[in-house]
Amino acid sequence: MLDWTDKHCRYLHRLISADVVLYSEMVTTPAILQGDTQKYIGFNTQEHPLVLQLGGSDAKDLAKSCVVAQDYGYDEVNLNIGCPSDRVQKGKFGACLMNEPDLVVDCIKSMQSAVDIPITIKSRIGVDNNDSFENLQLFIEKIANAGIKTIIIHARKALLKGLSPKQNRSVPPLNYDYVYRIKQLFPELSIVINGGITTVEDVKVHLKQVDGVMLGRAIWNNPWLLYTLQNELVGEYTNNRDDVLVDYRKYCQTQLTKGVKLHWLLPPILNIYHGLAGNKKWKSHLVTQATQRINDLTVFDEAREFIQL
Numbered sequence: 001m002l003d004w005t006d007k008h009c010r011y012l013h014r015l016i017s018a019d020v021v022l023y024s025e026m027v028t029t030p031a032i033l034q035g036d037t038q039k040y041i042g043f044n045t046q047e048h049p050l051v052l053q054l055g056g057s058d059a060k061d062l063a064k065s066c067v068v069a070q071d072y073g074y075d076e077v078n079l080n081i082g083c084p085s086d087r088v089q090k091g092k093f094g095a096c097l098m099n100e101p102d103l104v105v106d107c108i109k110s111m112q113s114a115v116d117i118p119i120t121i122k123s124r125i126g127v128d129n130n131d132s133f134e135n136l137q138l139f140i141e142k143i144a145n146a147g148i149k150t151i152i153i154h155a156r157k158a159l160l161k162g163l164s165p166k167q168n169r170s171v172p173p174l175n176y177d178y179v180y181r182i183k184q185l186f187p188e189l190s191i192v193i194n195g196g197i198t199t200v201e202d203v204k205v206h207l208k209q210v211d212g213v214m215l216g217r218a219i220w221n222n223p224w225l226l227y228t229l230q231n232e233l234v235g236e237y238t239n240n241r242d243d244v245l246v247d248y249r250k251y252c253q254t255q256l257t258k259g260v261k262l263h264w265l266l267p268p269i270l271n272i273y274h275g276l277a278g279n280k281k282w283k284s285h286l287v288t289q290a291t292q293r294i295n296d297l298t299v300f301d302e303a304r305e306f307i308q309l
């Protein structure tokens with residue numbers, strides 16, 4: 001998630017769950033090929049299994065970016081066909097590619113021939129008036145024929161005009177049934193459902209119909225949900241929130257010595273005590289003190305005093 005799931009956030013999430021698959025923010029091909037590559041796609045080795053999500057629609061540039069991703073050690077590359085922002089539409093990628101299945105197929109083939117790591121797709125269930133189940137089925141059929149084996153489907157369509165990216169994550173209604181039906185029609189594909197899923201119970205319900213569940217905002221708002229998911233779906237995991245805080249504090253210490261500013265490291269940990277008494281005070285102490293006392297990690301210890309476990 002752009003500006004949210006950077007490498008610091010992913011490091012924290014890995015401390016909480018050993019097995020969840022983590023995704024990068026969407027990175028565009030020009031950023032990788034012409035920008036500060038290390039800044040955009042560098043990561044901590046602890047983050048595996050880790051997927052790099054690409055934004056782009058130039059088959060050659062996507063292929064070159066996949067090679068860079070593979071060389072960096074990413075486990076998979078995911079192509080974004082779901083982002084509706086104006087910037088992304090201007091670059092002719094993201095959700096508007098759902099209207100151009102042949103171009104998507106060219107991109108997929110070019111990416112697959114460049115690397116050995118899996119190429120996957122994240123799409124919507126449709127865009128604008130291109131929102132019938134039949135069209136979704138045709139789209140999935142085309143990309144499956146191109147060799148795609150895993151598709152993450154955000155179960156709402158995107159409206160390319162008139163809605164902000166934020167509204168496009170809540171206004172178009174969720175339609176999980178489309179995703180379930182895709183799984184039934186393409187049992188050989190690994191179908192991962194996404195959109196509006198917030199509880200362990202809901203995850204379990206979806207897993208009866210599809211192969212995987214992707215959670216976005218729910219984990220940002222309550223990272224500890226990952227712990228519950230890890231325990232209930234994979235097996236017991238011994239960390240507790242305070243252990244995670246201690247480990248993340250150590251990580252912050254290392255990052256500060258590398259010149260990373262504390263205000264970049266704070267956002268992911270702010271919600272770690274979600275749901276516990278004192279959570280509000282913990283957050284406000286961190287935010288206010290960290291801006292006044294630049295890079296002083298004792299703010300973590302002080303803020304922790306507010307939490308009642």
Ligand SMILES: Cc1cc2nc3c(=O)[nH]c(=O)nc-3n(C[C@H](O)[C@H](O)[C@H](O)COP(=O)(O)O)c2cc1C
Pocket residue numbers: 001002003004024025026053080082083122154169194195196197214215216217218
């Ligand atoms: C701040 C923010 C940034 C996002 N950035 C991306 C992105 O870079 N790539 C992507 O595929 N989806 C992105 N999304 C969409 C989420 O991945 C997800 O599809 C959407 O929020 C619905 O899932 P959720 O209800 O579990 O959050 C972003 C969402 C948010 C809130």
